[in-house]
Amino acid sequence: MAARRTRGMTGPDVNRSTVARAASIAEQLRYECSILLELYREKESFTADVLVDGRLVSVAPPSSQLDTRDKLWRLHSALMQCRSLLERAIAREEEELGGGKKGEYETQRKRVKDRLSYLLICTGELLKTAGGAALLTPSLEGLELDGPTALFELKLWVYRIFKEVDYWTITTLEALPSVIAKERVRTSRGRTTRSTRR
């Protein structure tokens, strides 16, 4: 199966370059997220330890038993949820809280959203490579997108979403090297199997 998947790829180099690109984008996104969080804290006069608990993104818990495809699936799904939440947060902010002048914060917010979309394209490509085209886009069903109605809670919710994007970006960045490593092992095992059969 692994051999078939490997054959299904355009090649291990392409895969590796996609991972590298994804890692690069994730690195950039992490940096941009940190700036966005700083700008938001500054804008709302939040302290760094403002009460933000619980996760908004729900995915399967991490496990060492998960194979590459499942790991990628988990990351991709989490990032998809992050983007949906971020889009919703932006819309709620515009609607309820903002709509005024566009400043540095708004620019950074859009930058993060765009970067997250690029990262999703990369992780989507990796996932496609790992699991084939049959793997569908993760579902967002059950994701709480409305957020609270009270304005202060809404602000906290927005902040939580930014933190969530930050968290999953870091998680992705940390997970990508191990994905490459596993992929290499699998690829080499596949080759060994083939050579033994011969």
Add this chain to the structure above:
Amino acid sequence: MIIWIVLLSLFCKSTQDEKSQENGFLYCGPQNVTLQHSGWMLLLSWEDQPSCSAVQDVLIYQLVVLRTGQQVHYDEVSVTSDQIESTHYWNWTSSLALECASHSVRLRSQTSPWKEQTIPGKQTSEGPEVFPKDEWFKVGSTVTFCCILPSREAFSTMYLTGYDGAQLKTTSNQTYALTVHLNQVSENSCTNVICKTKTNKENGACVYIGYPPRYRDLRCETRDLESVECQWTVEGGKGRPFKKPKDPQLLGRPCPMPSEGRCSQKVEKVGVGERNWRLTAQNEFGKAELSDTADLSKRVHMFAPNGVKALTVNARSVILQWDWTVQQYNILNMTCQVHMCCGEITIIEHFGVGLNCAVLNGLIPNWTYNVTVRCGTAQYFWKWSDWSKKVLFQTYGDVPEALDVWMQMEGNQIKIIWKMTQAKLSHGLIKGYEVIWRKTTEKQQHHRTNLAFNKQSFSLSLNSTKEYIVTVTARNINGSSTPSTITIPSLNPAGHRVNTSRIIGSNRGFNLSWSASPAASCGYIVDWCPTSGPCTVDWLRVPPNKTNAKVFSKNFTDGQRFSFSVYACTQGAPLLLDKREGYFTEKSIKEGLFKSLKGKQQDSDFEVSWDPIYLKEQTAFIQGYVLYCLDNSNTVINFSTDDPDSTSLRARNLKMGFYNFTMRAQTSVGECGAAFITATLNSPTENLIGAVLILLVTVFGLLSLTTMLCFKHWTCIKQKVYPPIPKPVLTSAGEHGCHLLYMDQCHHSDVDILEVLELVCSEETPINGSVRQENILFVVSQTPKGYSNQPQEKCPPDPLTATTTKLPSLKGLPSSPFGSVFSNPSYNLIMKPGDRQSRSFPELQEGNSFERSIDGYQPQGLTETFHINPTEEDPGSPMSCVFTYVVLPQSLSK
């Protein structure tokens, strides 16, 4: 304490009431009391007890509001007899969010016991909660926020973002209140109210702070006579930038473009007299209401004229025409203004009903105009319409306007000058000028010349004793201008002289005023020119009723002197009235003003002199000069003069010594133009000694030079002056019985050289070196050791006089022929050597040595210096001893 007493009394009364009811006494009071709340408002409703129907009068209910058990409000509700048995409502708005504390309302009639309803405050279990949330507050209001903590949580802090110094107080164990005067608008988002516990649990609320619509100055009018258009001013304060405000309403209908502060609504009729026009505007912070009372028929603000065009264009007039987009304007009595520009801006007004054309006269020929039109109602003028679109047209050309001609006299030369015709006066392209001149006395005979278009002056050499009339005309394609004439006055040396006075420039020009002249029938002319250097005069004309002028020119520069002349314009020649000169601004004169600065000592005085100062170097009026004398001890003495024409200044009674002299000019801008000179002043004695020393040194030098030259060229000089002379030989003719006598020995001493020449005659021994001349033998004896004609100290000759006078007594001693006069009675020969020898005579007479100071060569000038007395014998012979020999007495005696 008082509250407790009140409550206790109420409780006692209530107990009594219940007891009374129990006793069968029917009270009239509330029943079915319900308390609800909405936002900050408490809503109480109740009904009357059935027993109240018996009440004939007004039934009064008392209401008390308690917050956390403390009375915060008291109220009474009167129920008339016809309202009895209906449901009564009462409401009250709390100043504190109802979630912050429990609120109770007690109600009773005058005769009934209290009935109480309570709305409890918010309880929280998870984390702190802040109230009120998501509210809208006007800027300037004071609001109390509360933070409710879960039980067993300790309060840490509470604040509003951007606010300091808010008042915080505890209302109960778990509730904290923060009262804030809201004076800052929420700008980018709502303002956070944060509450924190000591366990770092944080929560908050968000509120908007802003202004209700801040509109003012509502002014309504009509433009099309069919609708009302109102305008208002939107104040610059920040309302609520994060949400679009609700549209304001005019006449109860929403306005489509409220942000522009303008709203228009159709009305049935405008001419219905005065009416109140009302505008309302509302947002979350409040409501604004503005009104304006106006009769729209008196407030017609017309639209701009449409399609303005120049219908008929002439050289000096044009007809403009336009139309109206609103048909009703055609019956409106209106006034219109035409604005013309590009030349002088002119506004011309026209009146009429339904005015749609205007005639413009007095235009400049060959000129481009830009014209716009605006109109307003004539009867009840409200405001002007906007200006119409501009229309451009050009008038036709015409002959040029008459030239402004003036003159400039430069000796016998008269320069006729005229101002270059401005475009608006030329009325077309100038092709040239014509100048005609004649004597005033000769009306028929005139001279004429044509000049090119670019000429601005013409010079004439005229007879200065005659008066001339000069006429100048300009010519363009349409013809010649009206001639401009000027009379050139004759120069009368005995004519009146006008003194020149000074003038100072001010405000970038010169203000001139002069006395009125009855001769000035056509006004005055002021002309001006730089005082020094060549220039073309500039001038301006002043009407007869004015005797002052402000002269401006771009040529006025600081530090340049200008001359002004004021002439009376007469029917004849202009009459010079006044002359001025001055600086636009006097400037400090540069250093080195004094050229050729020289100094001369005169005894203890020192006179400094300089060349006259050119006018062009005077950048300010010179009022005098000052000379500073600085000696070696740094003592400064100064001497000054107030005469600006001075060319010298004397410093008097100076001490002898070295001086630094500084010469400065005094002006109104201070002392300037410094020039420097140094000199050492000496006493007269010192000067004399110096002169003598110099003379001595010069003489010594000259002598030394001469001596050196003589020494160097001795041979040459000797050759020239004292050529070699053959040994003198005294020869004897034999027959004459003359003996040659050798003077080998000095009878005085053993000197080798004997200078004395002896003339002897010897027949026996011919001697070499004899000079024979016409049978005359002149013999000069020489010493045996060589030739010498110099006197020697060692062998001083006897005094010549003695030799001469005592010659007969001498025995064998030759006598010196130099410096001696032979007073020979036979030939009476006089030997006269140079002056030097002559001067020696006294010495010789005293028996001193002969020429003892002279050594070296003495030219043998015997043949030249010997004078033979011509009066004695043979005046034609230079030497009378030719035929006579000196016979020494000694020889004779031998």
